[in-house]
Amino acid sequence: MNINTATRTPGRPREFEIEAALDKAIVVFSERGYHAASISELKDAMGLAAGSLYKAFKDKKAIFLASFDRYKQVRNALLEQQLAEGENGRDKVSRMLRFYAEASHGDNGRRGCLVVGTAIELAVYDADAAERVDRSMARSEALFDSLIREGQADGSIPQAIDPAATARLLLSVTQGLRVLGKTGPNRDRAFSVVDTAMKLLD
């Protein structure tokens, strides 16, 4: 008998952790892209047999969407952690930009962003992918907008700034950084973009 009876389902229990497997899949999908990432590569990276993979996920697209959702969850948590340490609105905007710059150089940069990859490779002809990309972009844009307003309320950002328009520009900058990061500019060049973008808030 099992202590956790209430949450257990009949049948043999799964021997691997879904989220740990998805973390491996995220790496493969990020650096190879959706189409170039084969089931063979995925099962090797995730440490599973093809049969087990298809019992946990309906098909390749389901593996991808689950990876995307996991990626967003992890990245959002890390970002919120960074923002929580911000002193005021302006500092939080700077921290958010630096969060993207940090991810846009070196190995992380070359690995790439799953959101950008999905937008480029999948969103045009897959509605599920497009919806997730749209939601992610809208969320980032809204976050920039609210941080700018917060800065205007606490006096760290001038009232003359247009929050909505500036949020859209900063969103463009972050997505652009992710593209440039794929061919790996060095750290200084990525952060130079952040410094220059912050001048918009003077």
Add this chain to the structure above:
Amino acid sequence: MNINTATRTPGRPREFEIEAALDKAIVVFSERGYHAASISELKDAMGLAAGSLYKAFKDKKAIFLASFDRYKQVRNALLEQQLAEGENGRDKVSRMLRFYAEASHGDNGRRGCLVVGTAIELAVYDADAAERVDRSMARSEALFDSLIREGQADGSIPQAIDPAATARLLLSVTQGLRVLGKTGPNRDRAFSVVDTAMKLLD
């Protein structure tokens, strides 16, 4: 006997124009991406049999690289045309940004940019693709830089602006616009980004 004997090679002459065929391939590669674009789709779009395709190009990658080069050639010519009509440095920077904004909404936006697509899907593990992406990005950055300096020389852009840093930022903005354009924001939102970016030159 043929008037053009000097330029003719022995054997049956090619019955289609390479550049016209590449223009069709560009559309397929742009909206599907490299891996999702099958030879079957390409030959249909280009109006060729598989055999003919492989006599004109070594392999799929060669078709892609030729499409990329053709794409860059066409886009560069269009951009230079736009820039030639600019009144001063500042106006030329604005025109360049608007050139990208125009390509980043509606059907053109959804079709996407071959440079961005190559950076995301191919550059990480294909040296030929990476080199072309790097060259394209470096060229755009250098162009922004020179246009800003031109503006500083003709008085349309303040001396306090840092040309190199600002050029890097504007490059990020344009590449970001291309990403956002894949899920199709409307025209006004794309151009709002241009207007806000231009404030960096005040």
Add this chain to the structure above:
DNA sequence: CCTATTAGGGAACGATCGTTTCCAAATTAA
């Protein structure tokens, strides 16, 4: 205990991939 159910894992499947082969057609050079 037995039955139902689910997971692990590898073999096998049809489909499609990129590519090559083959033959007829069209051209140049001699």
Add this chain to the structure above:
DNA sequence: TTAATTTGGAAACGATCGTTCCCTAATAGG
């Protein structure tokens, strides 16, 4: 005219793709 060469086009190739099947193992419920 003949030989050499190249293209057009369709059929065929092996490889790999995503997916399913099948058998064994492990669990819950009765």
